[in-house]
Amino acid sequence: MDTATLVFLIVGGLGVAVLAVGLLGGEILHFGDVGADGPVSLEMVAGFAGTFGFAAAIANELIGAGSPGLVVAATAIGVTAAVPAGWLTMRLSRAARDMPTDATPTRTDLIGSLGVVITPIHPGGYGEIRVRVGGQPVKLSARANQPIPLGAQVFVVEAPSDTSVVVEQTPPVQ
Incomplete structure (x- = not known):
């Protein structure tokens, strides 16, 4: 060389x-x-x-x-x-x-979403729910005013932080 x-x-x-x-x-x-x-x-x-x-x-x-x-x-x-x-x-x-991308989801995107309880929620304590945000499953800590059993469908009413939410149980579908 x-x-x-x-x-x-x-x-x-x-x-x-x-x-x-x-x-x-x-x-x-x-x-x-x-x-x-x-x-x-x-x-x-x-x-x-x-x-x-x-x-x-x-x-x-x-x-x-x-x-x-x-x-x-x-x-x-x-x-x-x-x-x-x-x-x-x-x-x-x-x-x-310059590739366009979707906006990063924030905690306000959690409000109004439906989820499923994966760890029972006790009054005054936290349980866990799974919701879909941007098509991806996300596990969050959840609290509620009344106890909510495992597998119940819930509605997110508030998101005090990025990883915790306040939920209400939705009525069962008949």
């Missing part, structure tokens, strides 16, 4: 490392501002550099670059491979960053 190939591999490795930091830890470590990226993002530059380095190293080894002209040819091949890879990296990172 000659010096040019080693340099290309180092550039490719640094590109991959910067891409990993940008995708996985950029916002955690506060590297850059997502709104200040403009047309060129950190992910795009890293994707370009990684692809350029590895493609140029492969080309350099395959053409047996020993002269400066062949190293320039390997560099051109690396740039040719890196331009679409950088563009694709930019598109994919923007799509992931």
Whole structure:
């Protein structure tokens, strides 16, 4: 392996490392501002550099670059491979960053939901109920004014905290 190939591999490795930091830890470590990226993002530059380095190293080894002209040819091949890879990296990172998501459920979303008692509720004490929030089953501590037996259907009337509710038993279906 000659010096040019080693340099290309180092550039490719640094590109991959910067891409990993940008995708996985950029916002955690506060590297850059997502709104200040403009047309060129950190992910795009890293994707370009990684692809350029590895493609140029492969080309350099395959053409047996020993002269400066062949190293320039390997560099051109690396740039040719890196331009679409950088563009694709930019598109994919923007799509992931701008992906719409549902709002996070809050305790006000619990009020009015129906649930089932999974641990009996005693007067003045807590039991447990299971409700569905956002389509997912959630187990909550529950209290009520009167005792409610295991398996009874309940209606949430108040949510004093994110993990506890006040319930009333619903009439049995006939």
